[in-house]
Amino acid sequence: MMALTLAQLAAAVDGALIAPDDAALADPTHTVDGPVETDSRLVVPGALFFAMRGENTNGGLFAEAAVANGAVLVFTEERLALPVPQIVVADTLYALAALARAVVAEVRAAGTLRVVGITGSNGKTTTKNMLRAILSAQGPTVAPQGSYNNQVGAPYTMLRIDEKTRFLVVEMGASGIGDIARLIGIVVPDISVVLKVGLAHAGEFGGIEATQRAKSEIVTQLPADAVAVLNRDDERVAAMAVLTAARPVWFGLDPEADLSADDLRATSAGTSFTLLVDGLRLPVNLRILGEHHVMNALAALAVARELGVDITEAISALEGVERAERWRMEILTRADGVTVINDAYNASPDSMAAALKTLAQIIEPGQRSVAILGEMNNLGDYADDEHDRIGRLAVRLNVQQLIVVGHRARHIHNAAGLEGSWDGESVLVETADEAYDLVNSRLRAGDVVLVKSSNAAGLRFLGDRLGEVQA
Incomplete structure (x- = not known):
């Protein structure tokens, strides 16, 4: 995380700074810059620990273990007996989001950070991994590990950035209407990607129409200078173009898309296709198995193109990705x-x-x-x-x-x-x-x-x- 003083951290989350007896640690101008963790087992020396309250447990029970592992600051909903500073907040989930909002805003104001948000019923994690491979070759990039895409995982990822970060890729998942809107309330992407609207989690949403409304939240708040990367082949995604002020960029097998593909071929060695973009026909040979990943690759390449990445460099990076993710094809x-x-x-x-x-x-x-x-x-x-x-x-x-x-x-x-x-x-x-x-x-x-x-x-x-x- 970027370096912030204890006072800045308390202000960002609207919390009360509680100092320990050690005078050096009590200084509100003391600066911390360690990683934020919500699991005490992942805490390393210098980390900031959020004692999250869950449905079945209280993160405060693990605060001592976090401190023992090296945490230098604890965010908590109740004052604890700890030898390190703590910031007491009304709601740790709200505080995590508030801190992420503040950090992203600070980094954006200080540098050249570009933010990409990705949603869809399928393919979010694969597309995120493809983008990480492409963008990491261009500059410091932060993207979630695994499928960190909910109200905890997304801000957790955002808090990994610092002043040097050039690209932030955020998965935005949802189990109901309003979930993505809350994430957009933390950070409005420069580029939003919608991959597909399908039946994944349809039982939670209450039907595919509700799924479509929920996924559309990633584009509805975009400003006119933002970009909405949309799947032209999915009519529910394509319909989102009229819901946003952002400029639409289309991907799909439809030859009218800005980036399209033909000559698809899947073998046990991977998946190949021809990319059609800007009047060019470029061969792409993915090591990832399955023709369905061609759509994810097109979405990733569309984002890269909008970010100014040379298309041949982007293809080369894609071709180096060995697998979609652990346990995915x-x-x-x-x-x-x-x-x-x-x-x-x-x-x-x-x-x-x-x-x-x-x-x-x-x-x-x-x-x-x-x-x-x-x-x-x-x-x-x-x-x-x-x-x-x-x-x-x-x-x-x-x-x-x-x-x-x-x-x-x-x-x-x-x-x-x-x-x-x-x-x-x-x-x-x-x-x-x-x-x-x-x-x-x-x-x-x-x-x-x-x-x-x-x-x-x-x-x-x-x-x-x-x-x-x-x-």
Whole structure:
């Protein structure tokens, strides 16, 4: 974080500075610049600790551990007996956002910081990682680790910047209307990206129309000198162009988009396409698996273009990205010739369908396709129909062995049985351990195995087990 005095920090969060007995530490002009942490286990010497109050715990219980690990300042909702300064606030979540707002404003005023916000039902983390690779080659860049995109994770990322930071990339996720608006209240991006409006978390939002309204919050407050990077192929995203004063920049497979792609090809080695931009046709060879990542690459390249990055340099950086993210289309090659695609960090109807299509596309003659699928969470009233659709899709794509894990995913198995005259090609098991034993007993050299589910189903660990080197 950029250096601020204790007095500045207290003012930024509208808190009361409580000094310890040590006179040196009591000086309100004392400056701190360590990282902000909300988990005491991640605290390092010099860190600032937010004792966040959660639904089931009180972060104040971990303040002593944070100090023991080196925290030099604690933000808390109640005064604690600590040997370091503390700032007492009414609400630590509000204070975290307020501090992020103040820090971003200070850095923006002091330098050349550009802020990119990304949202979408799918692809946020992959696009963020692509942008980090491109922009890091241009200057100091801060982007979230993992999927830090909520009311804690987004400001946590913002607080990683300092006066030298040139680019800040922020994922903006939402579980309901108003969530992204609150993040926009912390920082209004110079460039906002909307990737897709799909059924991910539709149960939480209350339907896809509500999802569209929630995602549109990332562009509605943009000023006229900002840019809205929008997916021309998604009609719900395209409709957002009339909701913003910002200049729209279009990406998609539609040839009328500002950046478009053709000649798409997916293999087990990655994904290739031809980029069409500014009258040029440029080859792009991604190491990331799956044609659906072409849209993420187009969005990242559109942002880079708006930030003045040479397009050939941006492509070169993209081609160096080895994987989308841990447990996202992660390829694990075993010594016995079996390939495992571990894509079980998250799942929605769109991403599940895309993963199955990728599996079908990359199978070579003589290879067998195996899909181990678990539940897609947070679909509400859509759940049964969407799991049913995935089961039928697996049959239509000629997936040769389907293993469905867990009672809540049973409609995948049931629909697969109804779709075709299968005889054991689809099996329903209750646990990941059962799936592991079953699939290992049937695998042979050359098989390609997709493991896909929502995070809560835990199949990402099954994917890791299956991907381990087999003697």
